[in-house]
Amino acid sequence: MERLLSAVMETPAAAAGGQSLFGSIKIAVLPIAKVFTMCFLGFLMASxxxxxxxxxxxxxxxxxxxxxxxxxxxxxxxxxxxxxxxxLEWWFIPVNVVLGAISGTLIGYLVATLVKPPYPYFKFSIIQIAIGNIGNVPLVLIAALCRDASNPFGDTETCSTQGTAYISFGQWVGAIILYTYVFHMFAPPPEGTFDLEDGNLPFKIPQKDASPENVALLMQEAAPTDSDNSKKGKIKSFLVFVYEKLKLKQILQPPIIASILAMVIGAVPVLKRLIFTSDAPLYFFTDSCIILGEAMIPCILLALGGNLVDGPGPGSSRIGLRTLVAIIFGRLILVPPVGLGIVMLADKLGFLPAGDKMFRFVLLLQHSMPTSVLSGAVANLRGCGKEAAAVLFWVHIFAVFSMAGWIILYLNILF
Incomplete structure (x- = not known):
């Protein structure tokens, strides 16, 4: 009996890091508890x-x-x-983001087909299941996890630096997906069923003889006339067309610009020695960014907790309880096992750096997060912000429990 109990209590984590099953649970639950505590303080400050x-x-x-x-x-x-x-070694991180969006879309389509959400929320339901938060929430969890000296990923500084780098490396792909694929999927139906938000961004109502894909929902500046285009030349007109068609203004957000700059400077040894090494002449700039970056975690959690004060709002009744439950179940329960299969298959095929546990952990986290907050921002641009706010509210509430469970599983698989 003692041997049986010992076999049950000991996990692969014990062999690698000296942690029992209860130790793995502690490591997985404590970051969630820290996040929940800071969110509650934000909720209290906003009450x-x-x-x-x-x-x-x-x-x-x-x-x-x-x-x-x-x-x-x-x-x-x-x-x-x-x-x-x-x-070159990290190439699978952005690929994992794309595969996560594709698999999430397929799962979302199956769930929406079975549940049959009220019109016009079919595509909306698919996106809420398909697009997870690959940036902010993983960064918060990694920071909370690495602060614990007993974490299985090494010392605090190495753990935090590696985890943040892996997560940031995939964010630019997520932004492209959000402002192209998600923006297109959130296009309202021809009847203009969605209510327009009371925001600072004005909207245009789709015309009867125009398809939603060809209607500019955001008021744009007056397009230049043909005479102006002829003066500026065909090359400039083509560049303007590409810029507007690819929505580069929306894609090139501050976090994405920071990611691109970091990759360019970090990849050039001369520039890296000039800025990022501790004895570099411009290291004061990097050190200033480190100080400001440390404030990101508490600020974003306070803001997230404060946003929960408003509750789900009227969007819940529009979507319906059945659709809301289906979205939560699809995003938090159905998507992570498929992501686990993708990561394990990639590991078997040798696509992942050998022996890098944090790399695999970040890949798994990308499939296990609640619905992306930025997808709510895109939904707001498309006129369905209240419905997205309701989904984000409930998904993040239940994600507190689901993320703890998935992290426990991932730690026991990795260690």
Whole structure:
């Protein structure tokens, strides 16, 4: 009996890191508990009893995180870790993001076909299942996990730097998917069923004789006339066409620009020695980014917790309980096992760096996250922001429990 109990209690983690099953549970649950605690403090600060983080304050905090703190974190961590050789070794990270979007779309289509969400939320339901948060939430979890000295991925600094670099390396692909594929899928039906949001961005109503794909939903500046185009030349007109068609303005957001700069500078040895090494003449800039980047985690969690004060809003009733439950189940329960299969198959085929546990852990996290917050921003641009807000509210609530379970499983598989 003692041998049986010992066999049950000991896991592969025990052989690698001296951790029992309860130790693995502790390592997996503690980061979630830290995240939940900071979100609760944000919720408390935004509540009517304290009201330190009102709606306008949360918008400003979100803007600060997105425009400054997150780019600083990505630039400092990714730039220090990346080299040309490592970029070649990490090629499967962006591929994993694409495969995750494809597999999530297939699962979302099957779920939506079975559940039959109310019109016009069929494509909306698919996207809410397909597109996970591959940036902010994994960064928060990695930071919380690496702070624990008993984590199985090595010392705190190495764990944090590697994890942040891996996550940041895949973010640019996620942005392209969001502002091309997701933007297209969120196009409203010809009848203009979606209600327009009361936001700062004006919208155009689709015309009767125009397909939704060909209608510009956001008010754009007046297009230049043919005479202007003839003056500027065909090359410039073509570049403008490509710029607008690929929505580069939306894709080239501050975190993506920071990722590109970090990869370019980190891949050039001369520039890397000039900026990212501790004795470099311009290291003061990198050190400043490190200081600002450390503030990203608490700020984004306070803002996320504060946003939960408003609750799901009227969007839940529009989507319907059955569709909402199906989205939560599909995103948090059905997508991760498929992602696990993708990562294990890639490992068997030799696509992943040998012996790098953190690399595999980040790949698995990319498939296990709640619905992307940025997909809610795209939904807001397309006029269905209230429905997306309802989904994000409930998915993130239940993700607290699902992520803990999946992390426990991943740690026991990896170790």
């Amino acid at each position: 009517k009893y304290v009201n330190i983080l009102p709606t306008n304050g949360r918008k400003l905090l979100n803007g600060l995180v997105f425009s400054l703190l997150l780019p600083c974190l990505i630039f400092s961590q990714l730039g220090q870790a990346v080299t040309i050789q490592k970029m």
